Amino acid sequence: MATNLPSFTAVDPGLYRRRKVTNAVGLVLSSVSMALGLIGLLWILWTLAYNGLSALSWDFFTKSTPAPGSEGGGMANAILGSLMIVGFAAVVSTPIGILAGVYLSEFGRSSRFAQATRFVVDIMLSAPSIVIGLFVFAIAVATVGHFSGWAGSLALSLIAIPVVVRTTENMLNLVPGSLREAAFALGAPRWKVSVSVTLRAVKGGVVTGVLLAIARMIGETAPLLFTALNNQFFSTDMAQPMANLPVVIFNFAMSPYEDWQKLAWGGAFLIALVVLAINIAARVLFRDKVQA
């Protein structure tokens, strides 16, 4: 480390200039990187708004996806399908994720079992979502013989649970030990301390985790490709293949029909809008929590 540092024993104006130039070049390149990142974000958002806004109409929200070759149509069945699949997955994964997070933070702590669970949670957080789709296909589609909305929900739950576990545990670890000790000193049982003291103290953070998990699920496409599949018709039957926004966007965007591609842009704009809104809302919630 020290050998790289310039020597100051002799004043060398050339060296001084070279150092200043290197510094300037490095910092300019760093600012350019930042600009590239921002341009990427703004470019994507602008493209979405430009192509997507014109696709949004009354029909978009009220009509079902069009049959091949037919005109018009909308995304009503896909929007409803996405809401049902994601909604059900959120209802299942929230309590499981929170309670598993409580275990890691309050009971397991540094036991070997808790360490192993933490490791698995971290792997599942970044595991390829298409592999989770394969797994759910094997256990919930191949066994019953047909694709279904339930299978889609199951796949999304497996993606959401690690997100909720991780944020819940991180939040609970921020609760000062003295708060728990005060509750224990009053004679409160551990479950009551968890539910009414520590979890309540980090309510905002836990809600943030659930919101982020929902945002993640709304955009997930790969695990739905061979679990919920798609359905051209309006259907509320979770036991049957079910239309959902991401898969419809994928199919329509890759299709040769221009009005299908337009619908895909509309769907993409809608998804991006909802996901970014949830992300921003979660950040606002969380910031208030930290400052409080």
Place this chain on the structure above:
Amino acid sequence: MSTSATHPADDDTMKRDTQSAHSPTTQAAIAARVATFARADRWFEGLTLSFALLVLLSLAGLLVSLMYEAWPAFRAFGANFLVGTTWSPSDNVYGAVIAIYGTLATSAIALIFAVPISFGIALFLTETCPLWLRRPLGTAIELLAGVPSIIYGIWGLFVLAPLLQAWVQPLLVATGLPFFAGPPLGIGIFTAGMVLALMVIPFTASVMRDVFETVPPVLKESAYGLGCTTWEVVRNVVLPYTRVGVIGGVMLGLGRALGETMAVTFVIGNANRLAPSLFAPGNSIASTLANEFAEADPALHVPALFALGLLLFVITFFVLAAARWLTARGTRRAGI
């Protein structure tokens, strides 16, 4: 209770309380109450433990079921599955090399672009950015991580691919290098790598920023005090201190890139052949699965796809495990 104890007038009631607590009936009631608490506690701990166990078992179940479903393919092709260069559902011959090459090549291109840019962003956010801008700019980068992959895919297909086809690829073809040969199609391995780069940047940049922030200010201040420029401080103090965490961030980005499905499927071209040129359409493990699985023949095609999925999972597992280990080591090093 504690407030009443400080009040001298309450001494009598205190005494009465203690006496009554020793009476047999109250004692039994308290004992019963405590027993209920203990039972409820055991029940609650068991409940939370069972959900933690569920998470653990889901990974084990995933591995077992992938192996079980992939078994017919491994039995039929053996090691040839891993080294076979033909993937042909019509001939019922399946070799994974095309898909493995596609996955590795796209991820490598992504890292070549993403690592320096992520480093630049992290450097900007921790060293040069005005304080009031740090939060909004950091949030913008994190929002980029929140954009669903299907959005990157549709953007890559309709915006980036035509742009690369018209402006970038002809220039690179003109260099005459073998891996920039062939007609500029727009879609292909190169474009998939570019889209992946944009997707990986926010993850890698966030990790790098976080580990850069763990450098004790006194170290940086000493270097500045010796007359170092910002670049020299980063190069000679920050980077050596955070090396492990930075590599962890790169590995995390690699893990994301390897397993990314939708963005790649949109722009890789979905052709099951090996071509030396990066502009040729190809296929990655994930895009093969996304394209073929729903209509695959259950006899051998589905097991072959499961085998690909297992392969992808094993590769990403090791990459992510390494990333986790390195980032944990990188951020734990607080103090000097």
